[in-house]
Amino acid sequence: MVLSVPAHAKKLWDAWNIKGNIILSLFLQVLLILFAPIRKWRGGKWGKCLHMLIWLAYLMADWVAGVTIGLILSNRMKSSAEDGDIQTLWAPFLLLHLGGPDTITSFALEDNELWVRHLLGLILQVVSTAYIFLISLPDNKLWLPTLLVLAAGIIKYVERNRALYLASFGNLGDDWPPSEWGDELPIPFEFQEMDKMEDFDDSEQSILWTAIHHFGTIKMLLVGPLLSPYQCSEIRETFLQAGNIPSQHQEEKPSRHQEVNPSRLLEIIEIELSLLYEVLHTKLPVVGCKVGYIFRFITMSCILGALLSFSLFKKSYKLEQFDMWLTYGLLLGALVLDFISIIYLLIFSDWLLVAYVQITKSRLFKKWRWATKSRLFKKWRWSTAVSQMNFITYYVKDYPIWLRDFGDFVRIRPLLEVIKGIRCLSSQNFKEDSDWPFIFYEVRELNEYLNLKMADSSQTVLEASQVWRYSRERALRCFDDSQREDITEIIEELDYTKSVLTWHIATELCFLEKHQSSNNHRALCKMLSDYMFYLLVMRPAVMAALSVSWKAVFEDTLAETEILVRRSSPSNEKDARTKILQLIPHVRNPEKDRNRSALFAASALAKCLKQLNGSYPWEPMSKVWVQLMCFAAMNCRPHIHAQQSSKGGELLTFVWLLMNHLGLGTHFSSHC
Template structure:
């Protein structure tokens, strides 16, 4: 008996140690019902804090996309943009399930914060242009969500024991409703700039003639005055010391309306009848004492104007500043910031009085986070507005004057946040080579083939737009703007590429005049056909290089290599615009691309390329030999150009063809491309379009018009 008892004790001891060992090795796992109970208890708190964190992300990161082509950043912003509305709306609906819980009376206080979150942040109103066209949906959401919030408060107010919550709750309701209404109004305003509203497009475009000409006259006068004041310097002065940054911002502000109208295709090319201010401005720009300042001022002016247009199309503060003057927009900021700040103070006083002693302390902490976070976000928004360009634009003062007390001191903040040398866009242009794409497709294995099909692997690369390319393009534009005759445009068919600039370059040299221009096929056919042919010509001229030319390049300096690099980069950029973005590329253009792609694939199946890895140069040389998959006229044109013995001269002509093609596409591509890509780092073609506006290209005028009085009248305008 005693032995049996001892045995049971030993077994119990061993069992206890085994249980302890099992407990140590396998800690208890939270059961699914317990996890569900925890989630039900803390669901609203987690959702509200999650909604707040999304607002923080959407305040500080969207502005980066103006200067970045990163797909990762764009995807994160898109997810956060969608989740912000979904989470706030879902949480508002879930609050209806907690209406009768007196232990969580502070949940009711969080209702107006969800309206505040639905109103979004100053830096992101719309993720894309399509969102601006859905303003009616947002208006319906505004009405429904406000009514739901009012229903939640009125239905559950009876369980609230702390009546001191009423005042801060009303203040947050005011702030949230204003923010939500601002977002809807911003979407309506931005959307109306892309469509004429209730009027027909023709009536709308016809009505803008007088206002655009008046605005343009004021703009060019301001630009001319700016150039005069910034040219009174010594030639050796540094560029950053010469340019009046604040004056440049004011000039950009004067031109934002006409840039927006031209960029969105809401204004036709007009006959200029306001005197010779455009011609005087161009002459002054051309005659600057520091020649390098010409393109630097022009490109920076274009950057600032496009940055302002981005703010108008995609941010809340951009629309507010565009539509309201400095005083009215400032009053709105003070109302929302003041209401939020007072609500925080009132809530703090109630807490110090012990009004929330019976509440869950975690709910009180969440309330402080929401209140303090709302105040901090408002302060950050105000700082962002002050450090932007908007407060310093002409006409911001309600008295009509450009200046206001403390303006220069405030602009020091802007110069600190956005210094003159800071880029306002990505500074990159995409590169696409059709031959290279076909080669990569043939070299790809099954895994890479699958990644290419789903879009995770792309043949599109990006390169920086070089200063030499910017200067070369602007010089060509400046020459055209300075010598432009209205009669040239009357005979210019804008539906076709003419190749005038290349003809002028050929006529300027003896070797160029000996070239048979009919073989080059600079005009005729579709835009896609011309682009494809010159894309092939450029590659052929690059890979077909003799030893004599290589020696001449080494002796001749950097000129030929610079123009060669420009030509290749512009060739692949224009191919990207036409082939991937569909600029001036209808069904006929797609047919041309399809034919060439089919011929390239057929050539790559030749036994000459059956062994080893395919190389771009060998494929190009194979086509240059006349084996059929390159068009005969492309090979013939390349051989004709190679008759020009000086590489620098030849590559300058090729670069001129691509510059004219880019300028042509900039005037003829759809507005959606310009506006859409402002939110993905920007496009170089958009800057080219704005440069043409800066140089007055959309305004037709005759050479003798500089001598005509300002009161000259024209009864009609010319659109081409």
């Protein structure tokens, strides 16, 4: 039996396949240009949903445009096509769509590495569209608007391919020439003269200048070798100098810290990551220059000319009403989308500062009110949302045994784990006025401590294992003498991943203790603990260099909890937490259980942390978590950090940049 397509369905497809795909392509362009910029400052669950929407639109946009060009070419090969001229005019619009909006050229870093594939696509699609135009001559009455849109489409598509080429790791640093500042520190020539300006002391100007000055350093960290000691010293000096202007809201610190305002330094890092996002995922480095402005003027002039010529030609050419309005929609849509791109460049982008100085090369820069721009749009640089997940919630929301067995049987257990992680996921806003200063001073003191260790041992670099040992020693010094010995006995032989899990469970047990007074250190400790647990469970790529045995340790700990608690469908999470607190034995020496799980070590650690008055040392515990986070940040691969700029920003990436700006990266003999 042969199945046949109903005649009415075939007729409907023939009438609407091209028109429907063109409308869908235009809709996808609108979706991308409006929502793509939001992903760099949107985190949490809603941010993940937004990323999924952008991912689907990004993949579908290229596919729909390419398929539609093929359908038009197939239609034009039929001599009986009655609406061939208008379809020929539609084909170049698909080149415009393949060129994509200025707000997104790539969804992930891997897309930039495929620039050769996109170049091949450019050649094929341009040849196909040009062929559609050529076979329509000499009878095509809409040849002029078609030719103008074709020129605009080719320019837009070339812009996208050039942006992908420049953002690929093999070419990322080529557009930043050597400077005269020593050791070829990459910084644009235009900005090398800015430090010579008189009275260069404006707060916001110095922040922006420092961010631009250090942006080349970020690119070197991503694609190049380690920075030299001279470069690190120069970077650290200019970075801290930018934070010398005090803030009215700055908390009282010891005298040696009063000269630095951590909030200003955080803003520098925010601008750097914003610039990095625009370099890696948008057209701004291509269009934000003199040549780019010239071609953008040509593009908009071509589209405007096509709109005017079409308005004249349509009077002498009989068109269906819907086809005429669809064509007007494509023409006006192209103009509006380009206008929105310009608005994005002028308002949302920090790259405009680079473009402005490159074009003017004058001191008029000082007269611009960058302070207003910086304060108004600071919230659009990163989400300030820190993802949260804790062990007890993860355990409580586990699947029934039969579902886990079924998942193993059909080999979908990893998918079930991802779904479970999303169910357990939450987020918490990062307090820039209190949390960041604590992290900054702790990282700064860690840097000074490691410098002393290197001087004492006559070393110029430290192995990662040495950094981990020294960091742990320094963190334990924050505890009382009575606690330090017991804590050291428990955690001394634990590797990094088991240490994170042990400290996390211990922090959770301490946090859930009743009659706890609320303070900033307690909240910060809880936030960092849940954040590091989230990275281990949901972002294994971030912790890949450190979490080799993480999965086995984690599964053993879950199994141990199952045996001890013997839960039977607890009524709610609070009851389950109470049962875990009551049934987990507090073991003094977890040595015999250390190879199986971190549960007993965490239980013993929680007992050691409890002080005589029933309280807990939240400030020293917060310092431990900063040390754990710093070690993870420095061992995370640089390109993983770069990926976070398009996902709402990651606190770990901010810490990584802070450490490098303070010279902490030089303590490692090599990067992972």
